[in-house]
Amino acid sequence: MLEKVERQAMPCQDPAERARNFSEVALGYDEETALLEASRCLQCKKPLCRQGCPVEVLIPDFINLVKERDFMGAAQKLKEKNNLPAVCGRVCPQENQCESKCILGKKGESVAIGRLERFVADYELAHGSVTPETGVPTGKKAAIIGGGPAGLTCAADLAKLGHSVTVFEALHVAGGVLMYGIPEFRLPKNVVQTEIQNLKKLGVEIKTNMVVGKATSVEELMEKDGFDAVFIGTGAGLPYFMNIPGENLLGVYSANEFLTRSNLMKAYQFPEADTPTKVGKRVAVLGAGNVAMDASRTALRLGAEESIIVYRRSRDEMPARHEELEHAEEEGVNFQLLTNPIEIIGDENGVVKGMKCLRYELGEPDASGRRSPVAIPGSEFVLDVDTVVVAIGQGPNPLVTKTTPGLELNRKGNIVADPETFATSKPGVFAGGDIVTGAATVILAMGAGKTAAKAIDEYLKNK
Amino acid sequence: MYPIVKRRDLTKGIVLFEVEAPAVAAKALAGQFVIVRANEKAERIPLTVMDFNREKGTITIVVQEVGYSSTIINRLQEGDAFQDFVGPLGVPTEIENYGRVACVAGGLGAAPMYPIARALKEAGNEVISIIGARNKDLIILTEEMEAVSSKLVISTDDGSAGIKGYAATALAQVLEENGGKIDHVWAIGPMVMMRSIVEFTRPLGIKTIVSMNPIMVDGTGMCGACRISVGGETKFACVDGPEFDGHLVDFDLAMRRLAYFKDAEKRAMARLDCGGDCGC
Ligand SMILES: Cc1cc2nc3c(=O)[nH]c(=O)nc-3n(C[C@H](O)[C@H](O)[C@H](O)COP(=O)(O)OP(=O)(O)OC[C@H]3O[C@@H](n4cnc5c(N)ncnc54)[C@H](O)[C@@H]3O)c2cc1C
Ligand SMILES: Cc1cc2nc3c(=O)[nH]c(=O)nc-3n(C[C@H](O)[C@H](O)[C@H](O)COP(=O)(O)OP(=O)(O)OC[C@H]3O[C@@H](n4cnc5c(N)ncnc54)[C@H](O)[C@@H]3O)c2cc1C
Ligand code: SF4
Ligand code: SF4
Ligand code: FES
Numbered sequence: 001m002l003e004k005v006e007r008q009a010m011p012c013q014d015p016a017e018r019a020r021n022f023s024e025v026a027l028g029y030d031e032e033t034a035l036l037e038a039s040r041c042l043q044c045k046k047p048l049c050r051q052g053c054p055v056e057v058l059i060p061d062f063i064n065l066v067k068e069r070d071f072m073g074a075a076q077k078l079k080e081k082n083n084l085p086a087v088c089g090r091v092c093p094q095e096n097q098c099e100s101k102c103i104l105g106k107k108g109e110s111v112a113i114g115r116l117e118r119f120v121a122d123y124e125l126a127h128g129s130v131t132p133e134t135g136v137p138t139g140k141k142a143a144i145i146g147g148g149p150a151g152l153t154c155a156a157d158l159a160k161l162g163h164s165v166t167v168f169e170a171l172h173v174a175g176g177v178l179m180y181g182i183p184e185f186r187l188p189k190n191v192v193q194t195e196i197q198n199l200k201k202l203g204v205e206i207k208t209n210m211v212v213g214k215a216t217s218v219e220e221l222m223e224k225d226g227f228d229a230v231f232i233g234t235g236a237g238l239p240y241f242m243n244i245p246g247e248n249l250l251g252v253y254s255a256n257e258f259l260t261r262s263n264l265m266k267a268y269q270f271p272e273a274d275t276p277t278k279v280g281k282r283v284a285v286l287g288a289g290n291v292a293m294d295a296s297r298t299a300l301r302l303g304a305e306e307s308i309i310v311y312r313r314s315r316d317e318m319p320a321r322h323e324e325l326e327h328a329e330e331e332g333v334n335f336q337l338l339t340n341p342i343e344i345i346g347d348e349n350g351v352v353k354g355m356k357c358l359r360y361e362l363g364e365p366d367a368s369g370r371r372s373p374v375a376i377p378g379s380e381f382v383l384d385v386d387t388v389v390v391a392i393g394q395g396p397n398p399l400v401t402k403t404t405p406g407l408e409l410n411r412k413g414n415i416v417a418d419p420e421t422f423a424t425s426k427p428g429v430f431a432g433g434d435i436v437t438g439a440a441t442v443i444l445a446m447g448a449g450k451t452a453a454k455a456i457d458e459y460l461k462n463k
Numbered sequence: 464m465y466p467i468v469k470r471r472d473l474t475k476g477i478v479l480f481e482v483e484a485p486a487v488a489a490k491a492l493a494g495q496f497v498i499v500r501a502n503e504k505a506e507r508i509p510l511t512v513m514d515f516n517r518e519k520g521t522i523t524i525v526v527q528e529v530g531y532s533s534t535i536i537n538r539l540q541e542g543d544a545f546q547d548f549v550g551p552l553g554v555p556t557e558i559e560n561y562g563r564v565a566c567v568a569g570g571l572g573a574a575p576m577y578p579i580a581r582a583l584k585e586a587g588n589e590v591i592s593i594i595g596a597r598n599k600d601l602i603i604l605t606e607e608m609e610a611v612s613s614k615l616v617i618s619t620d621d622g623s624a625g626i627k628g629y630a631a632t633a634l635a636q637v638l639e640e641n642g643g644k645i646d647h648v649w650a651i652g653p654m655v656m657m658r659s660i661v662e663f664t665r666p667l668g669i670k671t672i673v674s675m676n677p678i679m680v681d682g683t684g685m686c687g688a689c690r691i692s693v694g695g696e697t698k699f700a701c702v703d704g705p706e707f708d709g710h711l712v713d714f715d716l717a718m719r720r721l722a723y724f725k726d727a728e729k730r731a732m733a734r735l736d737c738g739g740d741c742g743c
Contacts, residue, residue: 170683172500172507172547209549211683215486237685241697248690248697248716250723257686265506265680274506274532278723350719397684399702 052101075124089118135162148176150233150433153449213399236434246344251352255391280386287391421455485520493578494556511575525574569652581611595630661709673709
């Protein structure tokens with residue numbers, strides 16, 4: 001019997017060094033490592049791993065092609081289900097998805113499916129990608145609102161089926177959170193832009209600087225501009241604040257502002273790029289999801305001496321991907337757990353100079369099944385910080401929904417869509433991604449875009 | 464790209480541009496704004512729509528040099544183009560027949576005020592416009608404003624043209640001449656100027672609308688950079704405004720927030736002076 005192969009570690013930049021630069025942290029497998037890792041897969045007859053993937057990537061099949069060194073073939077196999085493998089391989093919370101179900105994980109360590117996916121996708125990017133063929137033109141027109149993962153996936157699939165597709169994007173580049181939210185050191189922007197170029201090769205037209213709800217509306221697109229169907233994928237673009245005193249002080253940012261300045265506007269290159277951002281010496285980031293990890297690690301890279309995550313629950317409850325959490329710890333982010341701010345304090349010029357917090361302890365499990373945090377009376381203290389980044393979540397942006405009569409929304413303002421087809425209450429209008437589910441994941445948004453494309457295709461055929 | 468079809472220097476450091484942007488021109492209304500980027504590395508800068516031509520598909524904007532990005536923009540010539548030009552953003556002015564209205568513009572404020580005064584006049588209002596500035600060289604768009612107003616009053620701080628004094632002094636005089644009856648006021652200009660108008664009309668109970676210009680990034684309600692406090696509530700000026708009831712706006716907060724990037728701006732400006740190749 002062969003010697004047992006261990007799960008292959010991901011080579012990374014040295015923590016002390018990378019905490020001060022914006023280059024990608026995880027360097028990716030080389031061929032040899034990828035082959036070793038692929039050799040671990042048992043090629044299960046009933047691959048449980050696939051059930052953990054929201055788009056049911058043909059995991060054993062692509063891994064088998066890796067074993068056979070047919071990396072381009074593996075890439076094709078991945079793309080049968082997943083339009084953006086270079087993105088998903090990097091940012092999927094694999095430990096809760098595909099890898100959590102892998103049979104090897106029951107006894108030891110699961111196959112590193114995400115890392116293999118990234119390896120294959122990067123190989124394809126480096127060796128010239130094959131543009132999939134577009135179908136016979138159907139003469140039908142579809143409008144996609146929002147150029148995030150949901151919209152881009154839906155656009156690609158519809159174009160492959162021969163429909164004429166236009167994406168309307170509010171910002172000056174498409175990509176959604178992949179461009180403005182997730183930092184360069186975790187998802188290089190050229191990876192995203194290459195994918196967008198591929199989309200253009202499929203004939204998809206991308207109209208940037210188009211705010212639907214302002215420059216045009218869903219009804220206008222359908223009634224005046226002759227679009228036969230519309231897909232809304234506008235994401236969760238409304239930052240929540242804590243609603244505590246002091247939140248409008250100078251030095252308090254929403255994570256969206258802080259990350260948009262740094263990622264989309266390249267503030268980290270200021271003054272070579274024109275947009276500034278400001279990070280103080282001691283930065284507190286409120287929240288413990290992926291957004292909070294990204295903000296705290298960006299703060300370090302922008303020169304903060306200390307970057308502190310302030311979170312009301314304990315480490316086990318943190319919603320961030322494990323890898324991000326570990327990377328943040330390695331880079332020296334300080335975690336103030338079971339701690340919650342009650343007031344941000346300003347100096348005489350209205351600039352943040354501290355944050356009043358309470359300590360918490362874990363009590364009974366709450367509705368989410370997690371033990372709920374309970375404030376400890378008299379535990380008030382002031383954290384010495386000069387910048388605060390609020391990363392406690394985002395809601396649905398109402399620009400499109402408010403201007404589209406007949407669109408059913410839920411209590412939070414998310415669009416109500418059929419879970420099977422992503423059809424909304426308005427005929428011909430479909431919706432998916434964060435605008436339907438609330439802030440979720442890239443792969444779920446893509447899955448929604450994909451399923452909706454099938455339903456839209458059906459709808460267009462029968463129209 | 465969004466080509467510049469016309470450039471006109473209004474006074475030192477203030478330039479009018481007519482820009483081809485058909486999608487924006489088709490929809491723009493008084494009170495709305497655009498966000499532009501001069502080039503690929505540029506900041507996103509909010510600018511108010513001064514005029515729109517639906518047939519030609521153009522938008523007119525007026526830009527005052529205050530920092531790095533506005534200086535870069537004002538170096539653009541006819542035939543050059545903006546990299547990005549998005550809009551129309553924000554909520555349009557509420558135009559109704561209010562009766563007698565005063566449109567008070569401070570300096571550059573004449574540009575955003577122009578379409579508002581015009582729409583108010585078209586809606587049947589008696590429109591008394593006031594343009595106030597530090598001195599006569601900083602007064603712009605008088606002909607344009609005259610054409611859309613029932614009456615135009617000029618004031619300068621130093622008395623070099625029109626009434627000597629601040630815009631609020633001119634407004635007080637206009638009010639007196641009209642028997643104390645003005646039904647509605649718009650004030651657009653520097654924060655201090657808007658605040659002084661608001662403090663003047665507050666005790667008189669005359670509804671006063673101001674146009675807030677906080678720092679913005681996306682202009683679609685996504686980042687919260689533009690938040691201001693109105694009546695004790697946090698609002699996003701880009702989607703809830705930019706016009707608000709001036710009597711409810713927290714001006715102290717708004718003025719502080721505007722100053723936040725001043726030191727970074729100095730670094731950018733330094734690059735502008737030296738040409739930027741030295742790496743300073
Ligand atoms: C900082 C950060 C880190 C994250 N990290 C991860 C991670 O590691 N792994 C993971 O799986 N998920 C992560 N997520 C979540 C993930 O990015 C989102 O769930 C996903 O991007 C949702 O995709 P979407 O297409 O629904 O929306 P978005 O990506 O939000 O895209 C929506 C697009 O629509 C555009 N738009 C909005 N309104 C309009 C309008 N009126 N007109 C025209 N266009 C409009 C927006 O500009 C945007 O481009 C992260 C999110 C953030 C913010
Ligand atoms: C809704 C809206 C409409 C606007 N309309 C116009 C317009 O029609 N014409 C025009 O010339 N300007 C307008 N402005 C202001 C314009 O956006 C700023 O002058 C510009 O962003 C400054 O960029 P900068 O890089 O040149 O200067 P900055 O580097 O940003 O700053 C230079 C100086 O200007 C101040 N400043 C920064 N941002 C603003 C701001 N938003 N408003 C006022 N002062 C600021 C700073 O405190 C600083 O001292 C508008 C702003 C908003 C929000
Ligand atoms: S798309 Fe995400 S969940 Fe699916 S296999 Fe790839 S990494 Fe796993
Ligand atoms: S469950 Fe694990 S071992 Fe089995 S096919 Fe999937 S990845 Fe391979
Ligand atoms: S500018 Fe970003 S929310 Fe208003």
